[in-house]
Amino acid sequence: MKKITVLLALLLSLLYFRTFTWLINAWLTDPYYSHGFLIPIISGFIAWMTIHKRKEESEFKPEPFKHGIFIFAFGLLLYAIGFIKLFPFVSAISFLFTLSGLILYFYGKPTMRSFLFPVSFLIFAIPLPLLVLEKVAYVLQTVSARHSASIIELLGIPVTRTGAEIHLQDASFIVGLPCSGMNSLLSLLALATVFIYILRCPRYKKAVLLSATIPIAISANVLRVTSLLLLANAYGADTAIGFFHTLFSPLLFIIAFILLILVSIIIGCKVTAGGGGG
Template identity: 65%
Template sequence: MRLNKPAIFIAPLLTLLYFRTFIWLLNSWLTEPYYSHGFLIPLISAFILWRNIHEFKERPREGTSNPEADLESEPLPFKPGIFIFAFGLILYIIGFLTIFPFLSALSFLFTTSGLILYFYGKPLMRASIFPIAFLIFAFPMPSLYFEKAAYTMQALSARYPAALLHLLGIPVTRVGAEIHVTDSSFVIGLPCSGMNSLISLLALAALFIYLLHCPRYKKALLLCLAVPIALLANILRVTALLLIAHAYGAETASGFFHTLFSPLLFILAVIFLILMSVVMRCKVKGG
């Protein structure tokens, strides 16, 4: 596919326009532990985009039955794409004027999609839609919504482990996010709320679901299941640590096992998500 000359000039202009936004993203990835995975997202998106375009260009043309085969010929611009581009610019301006960098970052998805549609048409947009949408997992959530979600996760991660210990007959007292068991006290802070696992699992789930061959409603259901799966994994993690603290003391629970359980339960959450996809009879593309 040949590049339209205007697109060659617009790409660096778009980079300059979003330079401040890119710096904000880079700083967030470096300083916010919840989004330390942000560096990987653009790399994954770029690889998927390259793979999609390469696969479409390698496919033999079969008349009009294979719309992606148009990628081998001259691009067919889709003029209404300019409206999506304009909408993205409006979002960017609002984000810039209100000092709301998340909105400016979000606008990048629309401006890029609009330009692809306008210059190259629907075939390339079909190849680009997931890689572009996947970038949203690299954008730090606005603090207002993040804190609401984190405090909710924190409350649930304190309430249910305490309830489980009570069912097991272990003396336990909970005051807000503070749990007292035997001679030990634990505070379920925001870092232990499970938000880190939730954000990472959602991104990984979206990537995994994209690779599956199954109806869209099943894909949507799997993505929604990532939230309770992440929450359940964190509840089990906190419960296990409290059981260890009850049996062996707080120092044992807050040392090696505290470090071990975070990645271990995340891996179990991923395995459970894969098992759910098998139950739904979803298969990996090409598998």
């Protein structure tokens, strides 16, 4: 069985070589997916922990499920469509199906159930089509600009806004797509998914927590933009777009994750070493 596993891994690597090359290039060049390298590492670690745990419990016994071949075939069909149409996103998605189909076919349903999370988690490494990313980022860009300007106005500071452009008395800013919070949202969703996986609580609470990730990420970005506007109003635009512009991104990401942890505590979720609770 080990020889078959190694052989299949080699064959998949050859089949998906072009897709993997596209993914690596995207992780290197797309600012929205700079976290992409971490996803397969985390997924692989969780898979390894799962195998180790099942071996300790003497549960790692292959129970082949022949119908897994249909999922594998569906994955190959998706791959062919992506390959022919030069649509790498579809080819990358197909990998999740071909891998799942092979696990089912050779190892069975219980093993696939255990590997469902690490396999599904790989979706966070696959860049969404540019058109989708730009549309979502545009919405986030507008939301961040509108709410930040509203907060500044509530604080009694003169401000006008035109779309994503915000004008103070002595400075003007454009909340560009890189400042939309899209990067933080994608990274936080991936981190939140792992965090939720290791929590011990009912599935509906996990769903609530995952849903809360989106407004938390958006709120954190609004706070970031607002803070920069306050700095610009007090100390000038150069101060706001310099050191603090760089500092606030990771700082607000950390704050957003802390807020997520607080929400998990409030709804009664606890961390479990085994993961996958609920």
